[in-house]
Amino acid sequence: MGCVSGKTVKTVPETPDGNGHPVTMVYPPVGNRGQKGKVPPPEGQVRTSNKVKKYRDKFDPRVTAKYDIKALIGRGSFSRVVRVEHRLTKQPYAIKMIDRVQGREVFESELSVLRRVKHQYIIQLIEVFETRDKVYMVMELATGGELFDRIIAKGNFTERDATRVLQMVLEGVKYLHGLGITHRDLKPENLLYYHPGHDSKIMITDFGLSATVKGPDNMMRTTCGTPEYIAPEILARKSYTCQVDMWAVGVITYILLSGTMPFDDENRTRLYRLILKAKYSYAGEHWKEISSVAKDFIDKLLVLDPIERLTSSQSLKHPWILSMAAGSSNKNLHRTISQNLLQRQSTRSQANSTKSAKSTRSTKSNKSNKSGKSLRSEHKRVQPEEIDALHRDPEVQADLASMG
Missing domain, CATH: 3.30.200.20 (Phosphorylase Kinase; domain 1)
Structure with a gap:
């Protein structure tokens, strides 16, 4: 499970x-x-x-x-x-x-x-x-669709739109953390629009992996999550706090602004090594259009040390969120996000066709390109046996040693 x-x-x-x-x-x-x-x-x-x-x-x-x-x-x-x-x-x-x-x-x-x-x-x-x-x-029934399906259908998406989404998510996460609740599976699929209207709010859903922790240390040790969004301290099998949710918010923000994943690899071991090193970049022409303050927000969330990572309260006070990206570019990011979705979907379709005798027909692929489904995790939830195998890998052991 x-x-x-x-x-x-x-x-x-x-x-x-x-x-x-x-x-x-x-x-x-x-x-x-x-x-x-x-x-x-x-x-x-x-x-x-x-x-x-x-x-x-x-x-x-x-x-x-x-x-x-x-x-x-x-x-x-x-x-x-x-x-x-x-x-x-x-x-x-x-x-x-x-x-x-x-x-x-x-x-x-x-x-x-x-x-x-x-x-x-x-x-x-x-x-x-x-x-x-x-x-x-x-x-409650949320009828507005998933976050990325809505963005793709909208046709226009700016940094200001991104901050509106994130502000709602952060308010919800702050409320949960205030009650000692950690979601542990924040990802775009679990962020739904309440209704189809342009003024719809975002709803955080799916609390199947959530935890409520009592006690002075407020620590958890359970290994769980979705591969692309899992925090490095969980992979390292360290005790962790609600700050794992903030790492996931950083990943979601990166995707919101680019249509790409900060940590992305078909091979799970390579994917986890990227996460353990917090190895991501702003390579590509599309990142040149993104403001430095937006990148600063991501950089302060995708931090290996959870103590140094922004909390939900601190994130809401970050200049980019607080100003609703007022000083940022108003460039429409929709085309960039759509193109990156298309490229990622094409790459995944080719990879899947080599693994399966049932090749994906181009008509089916083209249809799926019109939604945000290509940004869904291709992997199932993290399993303990794969983390066992990860910790037996000599290169991973070296990465963990460098993390202290």
Whole structure:
């Protein structure tokens, strides 16, 4: 599941308190499903496709009595996410259905966080249904799409636009860190626009790898994350703090301004070595158009020493963010980002075609170039065995020794 517990520090589940979500309700598990107490669907229920019906039939009847299942919008290893509509209010929501056995670690982490938080830039939990084998999390529905899909579709994107996005993300991260919560998987795919309008806010989502740490040292040891966004101290298997989120913000900022990754390699060992050395550059013509103050912001986040790295509060006070890039170039970065996305997608498509007998057709590739999906991590979440192998590599051992 991409998150392996360390030896000395563990994630501490939180219970709702005075600062928690006021409307979250947890329903007790039912005994025998399909027997007494089954709630029939209301009369006049709207007909749905066979695919939607397939997922609706898997839902607990108490859920379908209150919410009309509309469409499948996402899936994970142990979960499914559907778009639903409240039968009385007609308000749309998203429901994440999680296998409570196989997906236990994920839903416990996510619930422990979402029950406590209430912030305008963080996805909101509405209520929870629990059965013997499933957990149903009813949440706000973000309909504006993923961050990079929106940027590509927009057609115009400047440094000022980037600071608007980052300001919202940083406010949300600051709130989380103030509660002792570390997200541990910040990346563009987990930053969604609330609605399609141009004035939509950004929502931080997916708290499956998040941790709430109590104690005087406030340290974590769990190895988890997404390869391109993981902080060097996690790779080095050092105790770490919420500053790992700030490293991820630095990576996201670099991508926002260029359409490229600061650390990018098909080979995971080479990728991790780049991260361990914080080896990135501003090579390329497109970086000449980016202001020095924007680069300074990135440089103060992609710092090996987490103590020297900007905190969320300090980041919000950085001149580039504070001034909303007022003194920066107003050049439209959209073309540059799109071209780099195209180039990266082409490179990845060629690499994938050599690995698989099923070659990617050009029509399919051209279609995917119109979205930000080429910036999604090509790798699955970090696994402990690959970090074991990483630490056995002599060159990596030398890198770690140089880090102290």
